[in-house]
Amino acid sequence: MTASDPARARARATRPTSDALRRLLDEAAVVDVMVRYCRGIDLLDLDEYTSCFAETLSVAFPARNGEVRTM
Structure with missing residues (x-):
């Protein structure tokens, strides 16, 4: 492979930045809370529900007469 190899150029172009990585980590944290909420x-x-x-x-619990x- 040479320095001008298209595969290397693609790898450099798709290398995550710290901002992109932060966004992915933040999105994963939100998904985690959503999963815990639904599971609770x-x-x-x-306990699972309130951890969210x-x-x-x-x-207020409408099914329990309000x-x-x-907590």
């Missing part, structure tokens, strides 16, 4: 809802796992939110959370819990 599906499995009725309150800030430390103090108030939730019961409000602060």
Whole structure:
């Protein structure tokens, strides 16, 4: 391979920048929260569900006559 080889040029052009890597890591973190949220809802796992939110959370449960819990 030479320095002007098209494969090397493509590799340089697609090398991730720190901004691109940061964006991918941020997107992966958001997906992780979404998966935990859905799993918590599906499995009725309150710990999993609340791990998706800030430390103090108030939730209204319409299916429980509007019961409000602060967690």
